[in-house]
Amino acid sequence: MTALELGFSFLLSQTTLSIVMVFWYTLIFEFPRYILPFLVVGHLMRSPDEQVPPAEAEPSTCPSVSIILVGHNEEQALEACVRSLHEQSLREFEIVIASDGSTDRMRGVARDLVRRGLATRVLSTDLRGGKSSGINLACAFVTGDIIINVDCDCSFDRYAIERLVEPFADPRVGAVCGDIAPRNSGASVIAQFQEIEYLQSISVGKRIAGAVNQVVCASGAFSAFRRRALDDIGGFDVGGGEDLDTTIRLRLKGWRIVFAPEAICYTDVPVTLYQYVRQRLRWERDAIWIRFRKHARLMNPLSPAFRLTEAIHEWDFAVFNVAAAFVFPVYLVWLFVQYGSFALAILVGMQIGLMIIDTLILAASTWCTGRRVFLRNLLFLPGYSLFMTYVMRLVRLSAYIDEWAFSGSHRDNYTPMKVRMQRPW
């Protein structure tokens, strides 16, 4: 018998308690956090059929809407994005384009769009100031009560804006974030993995978060803000992860953040491993500094700023993202120390378990969103499970260490040097 066969024999001969002892990592960090909520939500929160045209909203219920497109060197993507906005079911909005120190033809393209009546106005700067300052500039000159911030490389489902604006009928709602789906998932295996990931973490993950008032990031790619709420917090603050930071500050001011699952935005995701890892390193570093440096007091029960609702998502991230990344290598070492050559069989067993979880989650997501994504992604699930377990956990771990020890986010050119020098974090 090979070591692997021996390992499987070993696993099969274990009692339930022993199995729990072997797979403690999966049972702690994977099962409770994901599979249970997904199965529940998958059955309870199903989107309406995409093919059935929705009822038209009463014109009087639609607030005034301004859409801002802030970008740096987005000449290629800008027009397609604006044209997609003009295909919306809701047509009454202004479009303000802010070119943040672009050195390509973005200003000219934007100006041309205004000239052709496709956009309302252009604001531009000669020097790049970063995403936050660009958004603040645009927000200062829009006229709508609702400000929708979209990335220039996005396109939208026909009812996206209408669905995104609807939750503002509740005056307590300060921001609404929409669903985001990759537009180019067929471009590469990495992009296909991201379709599964977005489906889990945004399309369904935020439904779950929304159900328990735990939406903590109104994505910078596609979110709407009540102007009064933004004024309440003084607009966007400097640094990367500005969407997460803004959402947390809105929550701290008592505004509700809502996820609108039928407001769907499509975006191009990274297609190469390098681009993908680079993007995720930035996201994870930003999450660390915003959550555990800028808003660390939210975790401290003794702080006056402490709120249980905020502590939950802070601890959720600390346990299921940060601790899980740090513990995983420890778990691997422990497995090999404890079980020797049987460790390989245990890892295979764990992977099979994870794949089953991912399959169930994908099925729940498919049911929940009503999109035909199950069969298309089923073949990629084994690769996805392995990739997320052995590659992305390490990527996250390195991002956390980099941020923790070396303030890696401070090196990121996403925010210009002049701002980083003035406002170190």
Add this chain to the structure above:
Amino acid sequence: MTLPTGPSPSTSGVMTAWAQLVSQIFAVWREAGLTWKPRVRWFPRIPVHLDIVFGWLFDPAEGDDVDAILFSDERSSSPLHDIRDFVGGLQLPMIDIKGRAGEFADAAFDIMQPHSWSETARRIVGFRQQREKLAPQYRHTGEPDLQILAHMYVSGRPLRGMRYPLTPEAVCYPGFFSAARVVPIAEGLVLRGFLKKTFLDRLHECRTCRSRRLSAREECPSCRSADLRETALIHHFHCAALLPEELFRHGTALVCPKCKRQLRNYGKDYDRPGHAHVCNTCDTTSSEPEVGFVCLDCSARMDGDAADRVDLYSYSLTDAARAFLEGHAAVLAANLPVSLQREVARLNATAGARAAIAEIRFAGKDALIAANGRPAFQKSRDLLVENLRNRLAGVGSLHVAEDVAYILIESFEPHAEAWLHSLLARSEHLLRYKLDARLAIAQLLGRAQP
């Protein structure tokens, strides 16, 4: 007639000094080759105070036997771009005796400026010498297109455009007719191969009144008001506020309206990444004002890209035109279809014949080929030819080359040209792809009765 040595001997008294001056002028003229007393036509009239002295210098004349036109407009501010529309006689030099015509005249004559005497003489002699090289039928022609060609030939001046703000066309062609009159003729001559055009400038034209006197201005993209004020944008690094400077300004201090911190150190606390334009009419802020035009003549306002663009050209004679003007019909004949050359030879040998060749060129050819391909052009041209042939019905014959078609009318009457134009328009009207066919009488044929 030779030039006298001076005024008649009976002249005396106060006129003696004038008489001596005239003698000096004659001497200079003789040196410059002007050995006869020039015969001139006055425009608009001879000034009363100059009639005696200028009567010594020039002989008044009318008709074809004239050496020059003396321009003596007393007004000091009237525009001159169209002076030749009224003066006519493009084969003759126009001599300015009031010193204000500048380039609009061919020479300036000032009785007190000796250098102008020789210039005048040289121009009169030069025009005459060149005029004599013209084929006789073009020396005194009244046809505008031939006058233009003839003037370019005898004066040696190209049909050169000049920016001219005193007319709605904003361009003039000094020495020639007004732009409104000369440009269509010149374009026709280009099509006939007699002129070569070179780009001069591109102007915008009012869609309402066709004036090119437009005021360009920056406008608010929202309400199109030109009442804009420019304000610097300030980026406060600390809190990402990016707003107009006026919101930061507290007297001499800059205080962030968002975080209330004072901005002290340019480059460290803040910078100025750009400017914004604030509309004083609708209060809209934009970084990219639009360009718009206001017509100075009719006050119509239009967007920058709504105004029509007009290209201006200057024109110069081609060798074909020189040969044509000198009467070398062979230049035209060499390009004619063989069938037409045979007909031309026959008619030139026929006493009493009065025939004409009308030339049809296709101004829309390039655009049509670019849009629909060469087969579409060829098909349209063939259909046009067929239509024309049917409509001519024996009155004339049609001869076709690649880029041009000719109609030979054997009994050419004055009204025939208008009839041909109408015939062409009706024939083209039936076409799906328009050729923008242009017709011009290229040559009159035949010889006088013995």
